[in-house]
Amino acid sequence: MFARAHLVVALQLVQGYTGDIPFVHHLKQYFSTHKKHGSRDRKQIAQLCYCWFRLGHALKHLEPADRMIAGLFLCSKDPNGLLQSLHEEWNEKTTLPTEAKLALIDPENSLSLAAFASALFPLQSALSAGIDATAFACSHLEQPDLFIRIRPAYLESVQKKLSKAGVPFIMETIDGCRLPNGFKVEELFRLNQELVVQDLNSQRAGAMVEEIVGSLRQQEDLAIWDACAASGGKSIFVFDRLPGARLTVSDIRSSILQNLYQRFRQAGLYSYYGFVADLSDPAKAGEEYRKLALQQLILADLPCTGSGTWSRTPEQLCFFDPGAIDNYAALQKKILSLLIPKLADGGYLLYITCSVFSKENEANINWLLETYPLQCLKMQTLNGYSEKADSMFAALLQKL
Numbered sequence: 001m002f003a004r005a006h007l008v009v010a011l012q013l014v015q016g017y018t019g020d021i022p023f024v025h026h027l028k029q030y031f032s033t034h035k036k037h038g039s040r041d042r043k044q045i046a047q048l049c050y051c052w053f054r055l056g057h058a059l060k061h062l063e064p065a066d067r068m069i070a071g072l073f074l075c076s077k078d079p080n081g082l083l084q085s086l087h088e089e090w091n092e093k094t095t096l097p098t099e100a101k102l103a104l105i106d107p108e109n110s111l112s113l114a115a116f117a118s119a120l121f122p123l124q125s126a127l128s129a130g131i132d133a134t135a136f137a138c139s140h141l142e143q144p145d146l147f148i149r150i151r152p153a154y155l156e157s158v159q160k161k162l163s164k165a166g167v168p169f170i171m172e173t174i175d176g177c178r179l180p181n182g183f184k185v186e187e188l189f190r191l192n193q194e195l196v197v198q199d200l201n202s203q204r205a206g207a208m209v210e211e212i213v214g215s216l217r218q219q220e221d222l223a224i225w226d227a228c229a230a231s232g233g234k235s236i237f238v239f240d241r242l243p244g245a246r247l248t249v250s251d252i253r254s255s256i257l258q259n260l261y262q263r264f265r266q267a268g269l270y271s272y273y274g275f276v277a278d279l280s281d282p283a284k285a286g287e288e289y290r291k292l293a294l295q296q297l298i299l300a301d302l303p304c305t306g307s308g309t310w311s312r313t314p315e316q317l318c319f320f321d322p323g324a325i326d327n328y329a330a331l332q333k334k335i336l337s338l339l340i341p342k343l344a345d346g347g348y349l350l351y352i353t354c355s356v357f358s359k360e361n362e363a364n365i366n367w368l369l370e371t372y373p374l375q376c377l378k379m380q381t382l383n384g385y386s387e388k389a390d391s392m393f394a395a396l397l398q399k400l
């Protein structure tokens, strides 16, 4: 009975949402004005809403309530109480593969997996090379895992604490660790000091600097600039590998740099220079940009569609405007054209996006290679869809 009531509320919530703010804020606003919902109600309502968004543009021919229950079925990997109440027969079949579930949901249309996937995520032709469009689209049915990067001095102690607390974890790389979703890291650890919360492929993108760490360590006065630093995830990563470097950080948003300064203090990173700059336009970049010396390494983790991370914000599947791809690609080129003049001869540029679209990825690298004296040392799409992680793109270039 409660499940049906939750379904009605969830339908009202998704149908009243216009995509103007992140859905998590929309939910919070609703729950703060509707105090009658207890924590279990809130959880179930939120779960139903997210299952709806995870369908993207698929199964739109179904009645809204049926579509939401179908979404719950497709997103459920194990039997659960909510599905039991809403569609008992399906609850015994949650372990079936997606294609078999589709046949149960809509026996008359018997949708193939590929047709379902291209309805869920229609922008398949825009994807970067090497991405399996069907697997990528279907990965949105699942919430990715939580990943941490353990700081060098805490590698052993963090693993010991996790074991002692009985938290199941998997070391995916030397310092990158997979944790169950929803685990509250901050309750057990000092964030940024002992570990950094960072997606697996974001760590792998940063790890492309491993290729050049040896050559960079030999530089006497090593200057590194994290040009779009946000709250400094990549900066801390690089600092852990090259602690002696002269680090500069910048971002267009002063508020996010305030977060970075706090995070750096927690991380024990005190020696750096930070400034606010809009790097999309030479006229707006400001004095600090102009005075900035040549750099041996520039991190260009640029603003992008974020399309490799939509499993965490699946409402984007429904509200994303495809015109934004061209806008971001143009912005990325503008920013890159301000970064290259600050690169020393022989210096490196690490280009990163959390986008899956070729225009933001390999097309921009091709443009860089055609426009500037650069060579590409490595270029990778970091596909997270088969391992419950985000998808990213990274390329390491060197100035000739």
Ligand SMILES: C[S@@+](CC[C@H](N)C(=O)[O-])C[C@H]1O[C@@H](n2cnc3c(N)ncnc32)[C@H](O)[C@@H]1O
Binding pocket: 227, 228, 229, 230, 231, 232, 233, 234, 235, 250, 251, 252, 253, 256, 277, 278, 279, 280, 301, 302, 303, 304, 335
């Ligand atoms: C993908 S995020 C960087 C994430 C960060 N490297 C990390 O690992 O946490 C991109 C950043 O670019 C910044 N940005 C957007 N437009 C910009 C511009 N015109 N100039 C400089 N920074 C900009 C955004 O504020 C955002 O913080």
